[in-house]
Amino acid sequence: MKFGILVNEGPYQHQAADTAYHFTKAALERGHEVVRVFFYHDGVNNGTRLTTPPQDERNIVNRWSELAKQYDLDMVVCVAAAQRRGIVDEEEKKRQGKDADNLAEGFNISGLGQLIDAGIKADRLVEFGD
Numbered sequence: 001m002k003f004g005i006l007v008n009e010g011p012y013q014h015q016a017a018d019t020a021y022h023f024t025k026a027a028l029e030r031g032h033e034v035v036r037v038f039f040y041h042d043g044v045n046n047g048t049r050l051t052t053p054p055q056d057e058r059n060i061v062n063r064w065s066e067l068a069k070q071y072d073l074d075m076v077v078c079v080a081a082a083q084r085r086g087i088v089d090e091e092e093k094k095r096q097g098k099d100a101d102n103l104a105e106g107f108n109i110s111g112l113g114q115l116i117d118a119g120i121k122a123d124r125l126v127e128f129g130d
Contacts, residue, residue, distance in 0.1 A: 003027055004118035005037040009129030010045035011060035012053070016129030017046055021063055023126065028071045036074040036118035037064075039107075040081055043129060047077040048087050049104035061104050068106030075107050076114045 005024050009016035024034055039046050051061045068075050077087060082103075088096060089103040103109060119125045 001027075001124065002033045002035050002122045004035045004115075004122035004125040006115065006118075006125060006127040007037065007039045007043035007046060007129060008041045008127065010042040011051065013042060013045075014129055017043065017060055018058075020126075020128035021060060021067070023128070024073075025067055028067070028073075034071070034073060035122045036076055036114060038115045038118055039075070039077045040112075040115065041078075041129070042081075042085070044077045044082045044085055044087055047075070047082070047104050047107040048102050050102045051104075065104050065106040073106070076110045077103065077107050078115075079109050079111050082109055 005020055007017055007020045011017045024037060028034055046061060046064055048061065053059050064075060067073055082088065087103060088098055088101050089109045090101045092109060093101040
């Protein structure tokens with residue numbers, strides 16, 4: 001089965017990000033295809049490399065980055081939601097005249113068209129969070 005994953009909540013405000021990660025990992029381990037993981041609304045906060053939880057806590061951002069690397073997973077952060085929350089990649093940094101970028105490894109910034117595309121290509125689009 002082909003899944004599209006939509007994550008609407010940040011990594012530490014809500015259980016949705018953890019649940020989405022574990023669902024995605026389990027689906028991949030069982031041989032399913034994940035067309036794309038799309039991070040929207042506060043979910044874009046899963047894509048900032050500046051998250052530094054205490055050492056004895058889980059690092060959800062690193063988990064997503066490692067999963068993307070292991071499975072060549074397409075992970076997209078919504079550009080408009082990211083800009084509102086101060087998350088930019090190298091290209092957006094230059095375009096917006098910022099002095100730094102903070103997008104974590106394995107994440108890409110793009111528009112809502114990528115969510116629509118995932119919904120078209122997937123057998124199921126699974127949403128996590130409000």
